[in-house]
Amino acid sequence: MKRLLGRIGFGLSVLVLISPAIMVFLWMLSLSMKTELDNTAFPPVFIPNPVTWDNYAEVFARNDFLLYAWNSVVVSFSATGIALLLGVPAGYGIAKMRAIRLAGLILIARITPGLSYLIPLFLLFQWLGLTGTLWPIIITHLVITLPIVVWVMISFFEGLPAELEEAALVDGATIWQAFRHVAMPLARPGITVACILSFIFSWNNFIFAVVLAGRETRTLPVAVNNMLTFEQISWGPLSAAALLVTAPVLILTLLAQKQIVAGLTAGGVKGA
Amino acid sequence: MTPRRNYARRYVWFVVPAAFAVVATILFPWLFTIYVSAFDWRLGGAREWVGFANYTKLFSDERFGWAMLRTLLYTAMAVVFPLILGLVAALVFNQKFPLRGLARTVFILPMMATPVAVALVWTMMFHPQLGVLNWLLAQIGIPPSMWVYSPDTVIPTLVVVEVWHWTPLVMLLILGGLASLPGDPYEAAKIDGATALQCFWHITLPLLAPYIVVALIIRTIDALKAFDTIYVITQGGPGSASETINIFLYLQAFAFYNVGYASAVVVVFFAIILALAALLMWTRQRVKQ
Numbered sequence: 405m406k407r408l409l410g411r412i413g414f415g416l417s418v419l420v421l422i423s424p425a426i427m428v429f430l431w432m433l434s435l436s437m438k439t440e441l442d443n444t445a446f447p448p449v450f451i452p453n454p455v456t457w458d459n460y461a462e463v464f465a466r467n468d469f470l471l472y473a474w475n476s477v478v479v480s481f482s483a484t485g486i487a488l489l490l491g492v493p494a495g496y497g498i499a500k501m502r503a504i505r506l507a508g509l510i511l512i513a514r515i516t517p518g519l520s521y522l523i524p525l526f527l528l529f530q531w532l533g534l535t536g537t538l539w540p541i542i543i544t545h546l547v548i549t550l551p552i553v554v555w556v557m558i559s560f561f562e563g564l565p566a567e568l569e570e571a572a573l574v575d576g577a578t579i580w581q582a583f584r585h586v587a588m589p590l591a592r593p594g595i596t597v598a599c600i601l602s603f604i605f606s607w608n609n610f611i612f613a614v615v616l617a618g619r620e621t622r623t624l625p626v627a628v629n630n631m632l633t634f635e636q637i638s639w640g641p642l643s644a645a646a647l648l649v650t651a652p653v654l655i656l657t658l659l660a661q662k663q664i665v666a667g668l669t670a671g672g673v674k675g676a
Numbered sequence: 677m678t679p680r681r682n683y684a685r686r687y688v689w690f691v692v693p694a695a696f697a698v699v700a701t702i703l704f705p706w707l708f709t710i711y712v713s714a715f716d717w718r719l720g721g722a723r724e725w726v727g728f729a730n731y732t733k734l735f736s737d738e739r740f741g742w743a744m745l746r747t748l749l750y751t752a753m754a755v756v757f758p759l760i761l762g763l764v765a766a767l768v769f770n771q772k773f774p775l776r777g778l779a780r781t782v783f784i785l786p787m788m789a790t791p792v793a794v795a796l797v798w799t800m801m802f803h804p805q806l807g808v809l810n811w812l813l814a815q816i817g818i819p820p821s822m823w824v825y826s827p828d829t830v831i832p833t834l835v836v837v838e839v840w841h842w843t844p845l846v847m848l849l850i851l852g853g854l855a856s857l858p859g860d861p862y863e864a865a866k867i868d869g870a871t872a873l874q875c876f877w878h879i880t881l882p883l884l885a886p887y888i889v890v891a892l893i894i895r896t897i898d899a900l901k902a903f904d905t906i907y908v909i910t911q912g913g914p915g916s917a918s919e920t921i922n923i924f925l926y927l928q929a930f931a932f933y934n935v936g937y938a939s940a941v942v943v944v945f946f947a948i949i950l951a952l953a954a955l956l957m958w959t960r961q962r963v964k965q
Contacts, residue, residue, distance in 0.1 A: 418773065421765050422782045424840055429785065431808060432797045448808045490694040497690025504961075506691065513702045515949055517901040519925050520942040521701070523935050524708035526719075547701050554694060579686055608790045610904045615930055625792035629908055632796055639800050646793035657788040661781040664788070668845065669852035 429654070435643035436460070443639040459640035463648065471620070472627040473648075478538055479613075479623055480606040483545035487553045487602050492595060495557025496583055507558055513551045518611040521547055526615060536618050544612040549602035556601065556667050560594030561587065597667035600660050604653050624649045706946070709939045717936035719929075730940035739916065740941070743924040746831060747900065750920055753835040754842075754899035759892060761839065762846025763884075767876075769847065770854040784844040791841070795908035798837050799824070802909075824910050827917035834918055837905050842898060846891045853887030854880075889959050897952055900945075921945060 435443055436459050437452040463469050498506050521544065529540040568590070569582040577585070588595075613623040622630070628645045657664055713730055717723040734740055769780050786794065801809045802823035810820040823833045861879045870878070903922040906912070912919035912927065919927075921941065929938035 414768075414771070414773065417768055418779055421768060422779055425782055425786050428794070428797055428801075428840070429789075431801065432793075435797070435800065444806050446806060446811065448806075448811055486697075490697050493690040494694030497687040500687040500690070501684040503684075503691075506695075509698065512950070513698065515897050515901075515952065516702070517903070517922060517925075517945065517949070519903065519922055519929075520709065520945065521705045523712060523929050523939055523942065524705040525701070526930075527708075527712075527935070528704075543701060546697055550694065550697060550701075583690070604788055608788075608792075610792050610908075614907075615926075625790055628796065629792050632799065632908065642796055643800070646790075646796045650790040650793035653788055653790060654785060657785060658781060661777070661784075665780070665784070665848060668784075668848050 432643050432647050435639050436647050438640060440638060440640055456640075459644035460648070462641045463645045469627070469645070469648075472622050472624050475538060475541075475617075475621055476607060476624040479541050479545060480603050482538075482542045483549045483606045484599060484603045486542070487546060487549035488595065488599060491550050491553030491598070492557050492588070492591075493583065495554045496561050496587060496591075498554070499558050499561035507555070510551045510554050513547060514555070518544075518547070518609075522612065522615050529616065535616070536621065538621050540616045541613050541621065541623065544616065545606045545609060547612075548605050548609060552602045552605060553598040556598040557591070557594055560591050560597075564590055593663070596660075597663045600656060600663055601667050604656060604664075607653055608650075709942050712936055713939035713943050715936040717934075717939075719933035719935050721933070723936070726936070730937050731944075733937065734940050734944065739919075740921075740924060742916070743919050743921050746918065747920040747922075750831055750835060750838075750902070751896060751899040753832065754838040754902065755892065755895045757835065757839045758843040758846045758895055759888070761843045762891065763850055763888070765843065765847040766850035766854055769851055784848065786841050787844040791904035792908050794841065795837065795905040798840075798905070799909050802833065824918070825914060827914055830910060830914065830918045834906055834909065837909070838899065838902060841905065842895065845898075846895060849891040849894065850884060850887050853884050857883050886959070886962065893952065893955060893959060897949070900949070900952075 434450060434452055437455050437457070438449060439454075439456050439458075442449040442452070497503075525540070525544055529535055529543075534540050564587060569586045572582045572586045573579065608625065609623075610625040610629070613621075613626045614629070617623060617626050628642075628649050631642055631645055714725060714727055715723045716726045716729070765783065769776065769783070773779075801807050802825070804810060804820065804822055804825055807823070809823065813820060821833075822829055824830045857880065861883075862875060865875050865879060901922065902920065903926070906918055906920060906923060907926065910918045912923040925938055925941050925945070928934045928941065
């Protein structure tokens with residue numbers, strides 16, 4: 405009897421822990437599927453009845469939502485791709501050289517507030533005439549993605565056994581070949597983790613695009629924030645847009661939870 | 677010593693491209709910020725060399741002082757609550773129970789969600805008349821709150837969002853620590869007849885201390901950096917009641933176009949952050965041993 409009560413108590417505590425997360429996301433979903441009348445009703449209507457998809461239709465119909473979605477895709481994929489190209493070899497080099505000071509420098513990048521990069525980079529992009537293109541946003545997103553990739557890869561390469569590469573080197577392979585054909589295939593799980601995390605934190609990023617983006621180059625978070633400023637009251641479309649922005653990330657998290665947990669526990673990595 | 681050195685040096689070229697990117701996007705901004713901070717520099721306007729004038733102005737600027745105080749208040753709350761809740765959550769998720777994987781994934785969803793999207797939903801929930809939160813409070817007999825619409829409650833309310841958002845990261849960091857705890861001390865304590873609470877207090881907590889310290893430092897830094905949710909929900913308002921250093925910085929640079937002055941703010945903020953970075957590295961080294 406006492407054990408049963410203990411179990412029920414434990415189950416309840418799990419429920420209490422996860423309910424804030426569930427409730428916020430469900431409320432977001434509920435708001436996005438109700439009419440404006442139901443959304444502003446008091447007492448609130450919890451279960452959408454009737455269910456309406458008009459809010460979603462409205463989001464796609466206006467605000468160049470698809471253009472901004474495309475911008476977000478281009479920025480996140482480019483920033484992640486470039487970070488992988490530069491960061492995977494760098495993580496390998498740092499792990500091999502045991503260059504703790506270099507790793508420290510990268511940590512400082514993780515620690516610095518995004519805003520502090522923006523003043524000089526804003527002036528630089530103006531001077532280079534890059535404003536109005538997606539390049540400033542992609543380049544600034546490297547500030548987030550590159551440290552994530554390097555940091556995850558360092559801890560991954562440090563954990564790999566050195567014997568295989570040493571055998572390859574003894575057989576006459578160059579260090580580049582040992583990296584490319586021995587270490588990198590072994591580190592594929594680590595690369596996956598780095599890739600997922602850097603994509604998510606680039607996708608979620610707001611601060612760089614809010615300053616650097618023009619009308620045509622907004623990313624989704626900036627576009628959605630603009631909707632709030634101009635349409636304080638229309639909660640339905642706003643929630644639908646918010647849900648559409650964060651849905652790819654939430655789905656990715658559900659699908660790749662193991663890798664994400666492993667990556668985050670490894671270094672306490674997080675975007676700027 | 678020498679052969680080992682040469683062996684290591686061969687790997688320098690792996691790091692060079694990334695180092696170049698770091699110099700361009702991270703190191704250059706730092707140096708340029710220090711340079712800009714010595715000017716009275718208007719975005720798209722005139723600039724004039726003023727030496728340390730921006731810094732002296734900073735220390736007599738009441739608005740900056742208040743922003744600093746608010747940041748410290750916000751940070752203190754946004755560190756303590758996630759640490760306590762994250763520790764409790766980690767202890768729970770360290771037990772074996774059905775659907776644990778799913779429950780843990782749901783628990784970490786807030787930290788992966790897009791901050792702007794989440795902030796929008798919270799904004800709607802905080803609405804004093806139509807928001808769901810005041811309705812929920814009414815159901816349990818608590819008078820309605822003004823949430824982010826009153827200067828008295830805006831900071832604690834923003835902390836609520838921050839706690840919701842980042843407790844999962846603390847949980848993950850401490851959960852990683854729990855997974856690495858040895859089993860022997862618990863066996864010994866059990867034989868000696870220790871209660872569960874005694875075990876927690878005298879074994880678990882001391883062994884977890886390094887992980888808690890790492891979580892503490894990461895949380896402190898992230899709370900100091902907080903911008904997205906505050907900017908989306910209040911933009912520093914009502915009035916300037918939630919204007920933290922980051923919001924102050926943003927307004928100075930990109931609303932008032934005072935980039936020289938804003939750069940001085942960045943430099944002062946840097947000093948604090950660099951001290952914390954050193955602490956973080958030092959702690960990480962100790963944890964590794």
